[in-house]
Amino acid sequence: MNGLCEGRVVVVTGAGRGLGRAHALAFAAEGARVVVNDLGVGLDGTPDPDSPAGRVADEIRAAGGEAVAHAGDIATDTGAASLVATALRTYGRLDTLVNNAGFLRDRMLVNLDEDDWDAVVRVHLKGHFLPLKHAAAHWRAETRAGRTPAARIVNTSSGAGLLGSVGQGNYSAAKAGIVALTLVAATELGRYGVHVNAIAPAARTRMTERAFADTMAAPATGFDAMAPQNVSPLVVWLGSAASTGVTGRVFETEGGRITVMEGWRPGPTADRPSRWTPTEAGEATRKLLSQARTPHPVYGG
Template sequence: MGICEGRVVIVTGAGRGLGRAYALGLAAEGARVVVNDLGVGTHGDATTERPADEVVAEIRKAGGEAVASFDDVADWDGGGRIVRTAIDAFGRLDAVVNNAGFVRDRMFVSCTPEEWDAVIRVHMRGHFCVSRHAVDHWRAEAKAGRPVDARIVNTSSGAGLQGSVGQSAYSAAKAGIAALTLVQAAELARYRISVNGLAPNARTRMTEQAFGEAMQAKQGEMDVFAPENTAPLVAWLVSERSRDVTGQIFELIGGLVRVCLGWTDGPEYDLGRRWEPAAIGDKIIELLADRPAPKKVYGTA
């Protein structure tokens, strides 16, 4: 038996890349999976493709259970239908893995309002709509006296944790998702809902555009950026074994797993009275000299 035996999990954006790897990995660990994917292009443009059907067929061929969903994660009613698909198909819901998204890479001076809104919508509103409907279901279960042991797994990014040149909208959305994870974990613990986040480093349609050559597999070496590398962490976070872990962001690069610290207090000085502008500036320069060097923004020297 796998560590997710009997668990029912929604994976959004599960038709390709990381989402596909998560869906297949969860199914291999015994989960029943709702494979949600609109089948859009890397910029969110409509296509006639239905990769969710292909992933469902692959899971069933391997002896697992899965159903497809084609609803838009960022549509309020669509989010409700995704949750209802899990309950109608399998009679329950145990976890949501928020993975769906796309990019509209632009330098900040070139980013249009339409591009900004599209990226923020799919990532931030997409995380909100599906999770909010799932939480409504779990709260109702808890209030009815039925046991709840639920999970939300959110997808942030290194771009959200440290910034990425040419990805202002994407970085802002992913930073927001990291903060959302902290708030959800604090608020939802009373309902026995654990919430954690991922900052995966993987070769996908999105990352190949920006980091294509650097992410290619090297002959004779571990394929560090294979999407399948992150699937075991997702399976563990979805499983009952992760019950006591919440409010964390994990970064995974090949076989390296990292617990992210996020914002924390740094060097400080209390004058004991109101500062003068010039004096506070001098002190800030001193404090900055004492702080650990931050990680560099992706794309800077």
Template sequence: MGLLDGRVVIVTGAGGGIGRAHALAFASEGARVVVNDIGVGLDGSPAGGGSAAQSVVDEITTAGGEAVANGSNVADWDQAAGLIQSAVEAFGGLDVLVNNAGIVRDRMMANTSEEEFDAVIAVHLKGHFAMMRHAGSYWRGLSKAGKAVDARIINTSSGAGLQGSVGQGNYSAAKAGVAAMTLVGAAEMGRYGVTVNAIAPSARTRMTETVFADMMAKPDAGFDAMAPENVSPLVVWLGSTQSRDVTGRVFEVEGGIVRVAEGWAHGPQADKGAKWDPAELGQVVSGLLSKSRPPMPVYGAGS
């Protein structure tokens, strides 16, 4: 018996890297998987060759699992809706949505073009939102019809979204938005029987091989802490029925580490009870900062 026996899962961006690892891991636990991948390059440009999604489907079916390929663009509103419908048509329903698809257009802010900003925001942030919206609408319909729903959404944020990353202003903004959207989704969809969580993974993929290169080297022997497969066990568990009491959380995952991320929270405050004069705020702000926790350093900013 697998942990996901009978459950239907969509994994976006599942043609390689972490998404592929997710799809294979879900299938190994008995899930029926819709393997979504648009088949583009790292920057979102068209890529030639065969279907990355179909290749993963072939791996799953060869191992005795059930899967279908899908090439929808998650950043396209109607195609995102069609991806949800494809799961229903192929397997009779949908239980788990794993939002993983993404691209990068790395550039310092002063050099980033409007197109580079829009492309990254579209795939990561709009792509997550469009998929959440259409999946949420599907599950809300079931709930209102009196049918039991025990569904899951697992989003993909990033350490860049939690702390920022030099040269990735567009990507960091998108991933920070994903983390905030996860909290909103959890608050809104719980009434329909849906939990919403996110992961911030660290692993060796196409999107990380040019960033933090010193961390990406594969060891000659022993435990490969940066292998994409290390991220998937938590995602599989979050997609299972065992996780129904966990929602609105962001987990950092790296190697054998699972960490609960703690985001923005109210810190020290000063209340004058009246309007402040700008001239008196310097001392006030200094006092507040002396009592607060120092921020985590931005990735790539140095000491």
């Protein structure tokens, strides 16, 4: 029996470990041919002598699937272009892009160096934009040639990007940017047969060891709610042709829970045909705030 992604070619960035590895294995289990990307760096983005992409590709092939490793830096134009080229050269097509790569350099804002800001924004936000750009250019060319694809992009945001997270100003800003990028891309690329969605996952990985320190040990029996494999089924479905009509959405997912996240919407409003004085604006704003929903607290606040 064919899997949900039989015949599809899927690229997963940051797929050497954690969530990316779980996604790559899950796509392969559903019949996809997978390009496993991982630069092979440490948790903070510094060089790591390990080469996890090759190991995951080997794991997929050992289970009877098809996979190829890619170790390029997807936060560079050359690396992102070579990622898409690897899929096309190896398998002759590209159907799904899962943007997942990232690392952390957590600091309180007053201690956050410019380099730590730039590095995290670069890998998360630029590392989403460049693969998306090159994949979209390919799908646009396919559409113009009369071959409109059933293409899918799944981006990776975070609860930190939706609500903020103390000590993670750089990470929160980058992940919030990914949500906005997802909404723009979904609107711009729909004409080319591309659906674009984002997830905000919570799972036990290298990046979340401190956040989930009290849940690091999997239970001896029962359901391990923090296993990264729990997130992958939604990613696989969003990356398949079965998700037709679902685009421009953000989903929070953890364990057995899937939540459709609803972003900024107009709330209470005051309007008048003349300019406010500062005092009047303040009085009107306080009245509006008394009618508005209380925002969710920032993580760690």
